[in-house]
Amino acid sequence: MSKSTQTSNIKVLCRFRPLNTYERQSSELIKIEFKNDSLTIFPTSEYSNPLTFTFDYIFTSESTQQHVYTQAAKPIIEDVIQGFNGTIFAYGQTASGKTHTMTGHDIYDPYTMGIIPRMITTVFDTIESADDNIEFSLKVSYCELYLEKINDLIDIQKKNLKIRQDKTKGIYIADLSEHYVSSDFEIYELLKIGTENRQVSCNKMNTRSSRSHTMFSLTITQNNALDLSAKVGRLYLVDLAGSERVVKTNAEGLRLKELKTINKSLNTLGLVINQLTDGKSSHIPYRDSKLTRILQDSLGGNSKTAIFVTCSPALINEQETISTLRFGYRAKSIRNTPKVNRELTMAELKIKLAKVEEELRRKAMKINSLEMVLNKNDVVECEKVVITEQTEESEDLKITETDDFLADLEEARFKLSVLVEDNFKYKSTSKDLKSNLTQLNDDNLNQASLISVLEMKIISLESSIYNKIELASKLSIEKETLSAKVEELQSKILDLEQTYNEKLVESEKLDFQIKMQYGDNEILSESTDLIDQLKAKLINEQQKYKKNQAEVLNLQIRLNQALQDMTKGRQNEEKDLLNRELKARNDKILYLENELESIIDNHRGVVAILTEDEETLKIKIENLQEILNDLTIMHKQLLTKQNSINIEKQLNIRKITKLNYKIGSLENELKEKKQELDIAEAEANKLFTDITSQSIYNRIKVPIKGGGGKGLRSSMAKSILPNPYRVYASMIKP
Ligand SMILES: Nc1ncnc2c1ncn2[C@@H]1O[C@H](COP(=O)(O)OP(=O)(O)OP(=O)(O)O)[C@@H](O)[C@H]1O
Numbered sequence: 001m002s003k004s005t006q007t008s009n010i011k012v013l014c015r016f017r018p019l020n021t022y023e024r025q026s027s028e029l030i031k032i033e034f035k036n037d038s039l040t041i042f043p044t045s046e047y048s049n050p051l052t053f054t055f056d057y058i059f060t061s062e063s064t065q066q067h068v069y070t071q072a073a074k075p076i077i078e079d080v081i082q083g084f085n086g087t088i089f090a091y092g093q094t095a096s097g098k099t100h101t102m103t104g105h106d107i108y109d110p111y112t113m114g115i116i117p118r119m120i121t122t123v124f125d126t127i128e129s130a131d132d133n134i135e136f137s138l139k140v141s142y143c144e145l146y147l148e149k150i151n152d153l154i155d156i157q158k159k160n161l162k163i164r165q166d167k168t169k170g171i172y173i174a175d176l177s178e179h180y181v182s183s184d185f186e187i188y189e190l191l192k193i194g195t196e197n198r199q200v201s202c203n204k205m206n207t208r209s210s211r212s213h214t215m216f217s218l219t220i221t222q223n224n225a226l227d228l229s230a231k232v233g234r235l236y237l238v239d240l241a242g243s244e245r246v247v248k249t250n251a252e253g254l255r256l257k258e259l260k261t262i263n264k265s266l267n268t269l270g271l272v273i274n275q276l277t278d279g280k281s282s283h284i285p286y287r288d289s290k291l292t293r294i295l296q297d298s299l300g301g302n303s304k305t306a307i308f309v310t311c312s313p314a315l316i317n318e319q320e321t322i323s324t325l326r327f328g329y330r331a332k333s334i335r336n337t338p339k340v341n342r343e344l345t346m347a348e349l350k351i352k353l354a355k356v357e358e359e360l361r362r363k364a365m366k367i368n369s370l371e372m373v374l375n376k377n378d379v380v381e382c383e384k385v386v387i388t389e390q391t392e393e394s395e396d397l398k399i400t401e402t403d404d405f406l407a408d409l410e411e412a413r414f415k416l417s418v419l420v421e422d423n424f425k426y427k428s429t430s431k432d433l434k435s436n437l438t439q440l441n442d443d444n445l446n447q448a449s450l451i452s453v454l455e456m457k458i459i460s461l462e463s464s465i466y467n468k469i470e471l472a473s474k475l476s477i478e479k480e481t482l483s484a485k486v487e488e489l490q491s492k493i494l495d496l497e498q499t500y501n502e503k504l505v506e507s508e509k510l511d512f513q514i515k516m517q518y519g520d521n522e523i524l525s526e527s528t529d530l531i532d533q534l535k536a537k538l539i540n541e542q543q544k545y546k547k548n549q550a551e552v553l554n555l556q557i558r559l560n561q562a563l564q565d566m567t568k569g570r571q572n573e574e575k576d577l578l579n580r581e582l583k584a585r586n587d588k589i590l591y592l593e594n595e596l597e598s599i600i601d602n603h604r605g606v607v608a609i610l611t612e613d614e615e616t617l618k619i620k621i622e623n624l625q626e627i628l629n630d631l632t633i634m635h636k637q638l639l640t641k642q643n644s645i646n647i648e649k650q651l652n653i654r655k656i657t658k659l660n661y662k663i664g665s666l667e668n669e670l671k672e673k674k675q676e677l678d679i680a681e682a683e684a685n686k687l688f689t690d691i692t693s694q695s696i697y698n699r700i701k702v703p704i705k706g707g708g709g710k711g712l713r714s715s716m717a718k719s720i721l722p723n724p725y726r727v728y729a730s731m732i733k734p
Pocket of ligand 1: 018020061092094095096097105209210242310
């Protein structure tokens with residue numbers, strides 16, 4: 001490592017942009033006088049005196065991008081190629097032209113491209129013209145500081161990264177992805193990806209206002225194949241978010257939070273610069289914000305630094321422009337101690353070690369001879385010792401040099417051991433990774449078999465569910481049939497009940513008729529009595545008839561006798577009279593006989609009706625009762641069956657719900673497993689991609705040999721197509 005402790009001032013470049021459309025409509029120009037490296041502002045306030053500021057260079061609104069680059073940025077990249085750390089950052093009000101200066105409107109447009117793409121071109125131009133014994137390797141990283149969180153802009157999965165400090169690396173961002181590149185085209189692509197991923201928003205002054213500070217870094221390592229020396233230059237390109245006055249913006253919510261965070265970090269940057277330049281402060285508050293912590297080496301540390309202060313020329317932004325100029329003016333006096341990051345190669349160390357060993361051998365011999373002189377106490381030899389003492393001073397000087405060298409050697413040895421240790425660690429990490437990969441593969445297989453088992457389970461569950469559903473549908477059909485039957489039976493019962501009721505009504509009617517005809521049973525018994533009476537009367541009448549017959553017979557006999565006794569005339573009269581009397585009596589008998597017969601018939605009919613209807617009704621009622629009983633039993637059975645069906649249905653529903661739940665949980669499990677598998681696969685793929693891609697493109701050094709001015713660059717650029725980052729970009733974009 002070089003022991004050079006030369007200090008140099010930070011370079012401050014001031015750049016004014018032209019008025020933008022909004023300013024042209026609403027504002028005049030600030031009154032400024034430009035004179036070489038200084039400018040004088042005549043503030044509008046009548047009490048303010050003219051303010052003069054001097055910078056390393058002032059770019060007016062007419063300055064081209066190429067001019068800005070050649071004048072201000074090119075020297076820095078040239079230093080970086082020499083092995084220095086270099087930083088360029090842009091500070092200024094929002095929309096003052098920071099991004100325009102750093103990146104430019106279009107990185108592929110030779111007129112509008114900013115200093116970053118131009119620096120990259122210079123690097124590759126240098127490589128092309130470098131000695132072909134020099135081997136270059138380039139790596140790139142790109143991150144942003146948004147709301148006090150550091151996020152990777154290329155590998156956007158990497159968020160909230162931590163700042164670390166290391167003896168050899170200095171301040172760095174842990175876990176930030178670093179991409180080895182072999183052509184300017186690859187760097188442009190990474191730059192493009194990162195720029196697209198940057199946090200921007202629209203404000204009154206800028207439609208794409210950066211809401212984060214970004215840091216693009218390029219590390220250039222060179223190994224000389226001849227003398228085996230090596231040097232490392234690191235370039236940091238920082239595009240700060242623009243300061244904005246809260247009152248001017250009316251910002252709220254997230255925009256206000258962003259604004260406050262940006263202003264806070266820029267204030268800390270101002271404070272750090274103040275304390276670095278006031279010559280009094282012993283403590284510099286780098287740790288007060290992540291921005292100042294990241295920039296620690298660039299401000300007052302090991303770096304060649306240039307700051308662009310970008311300004312608006314519009315009168316409406318006068319205050320902001322003055323405060324930006326004050327910031328730049330103060331920063332101008334910061335002193336850095338840049339040194340070449342050069343490491344001794346093994347060959348150099350070996351040569352130096354041989355020299356030291358030779359030196360030691362020589363010194364040992366001298367000590368021996370001195371000891372011998374002292375032992376002999378020889379005057380002549382003592383004189384020689386005096387001479388030797390005189391030469392010792394120069395020897396001491398040599399020893400001091402040697403001590404320095406030994407310290408260097410010790411440091412180098414230490415570094416070598418660290419490197420060996422690191423190498424060992426990397427090897428074991430790679431071994432771990434490999435075993436992890438195998439483990440992951442095994443896990444994948446296990447997961448796959450688990451998934452197939454789960455799938456089988458799901459299939460069997462699905463079929464059992466299907467069976468259950470079929471059973472449920474069968475049961476529901478059966479239930480419907482049974483319900484129809486029950487309904488049918490119920491309607492039959494109703495019909496029977498109706499018939500029964502009708503019969504009842506009929507029977508009642510009949511009863512009533514009977515009652516009406518014969519009164520009630522008493523009437524019936526009365527009629528029987530009447531019949532008996534009639535019978536008796538009939539018998540009586542029969543008896544009377546018999547008596548009459550006997551009387552008639554007797555009269556006939558008497559008549560015959562009278563006839564025999566009387567004369568013919570008298571006998572006929574008496575005969576006619578007797579005949580008429582006989583006829584009347586015969587008619588009466590016939591009438592009585594008819595009446596008797598009809599009474600008897602009626603009686604028989606009533607008795608028949610009564611006996612017949614009563615029995616039929618009884619039978620019918622009994623039948624109905626039986627049917628009713630049967631139906632009630634059947635109804636009860638049906639109800640029980642329906643209940644059991646309902647219970648079964650409930651059970652089935654519960655079972656189905658359980659099954660659904662089980663299926664759901666199985667599906668979830670499956671999903672989780674699939675997700676796990678996906679993650680595992682993604683990890684495995686990532687690991688695989690990392691391993692393979694590292695080996696091909698971006699994680700392992702891609703040595704680029706110096707072209708020796710042979711103009712190999714165009715063919716080299718062609719050889720990298722198709723570009724892996726196009727694929728990578730499409731993979732990582734959200
Ligand atoms: N020197 C210039 N010449 C021409 N146009 C410019 C110049 N500087 C800036 N602009 C234009 O002004 C607009 C704002 O510029 P830019 O985005 O670079 O501002 P910024 O300082 O980065 O803003 P913010 O802090 O809000 O991100 C852009 O459209 C840009 O092209």
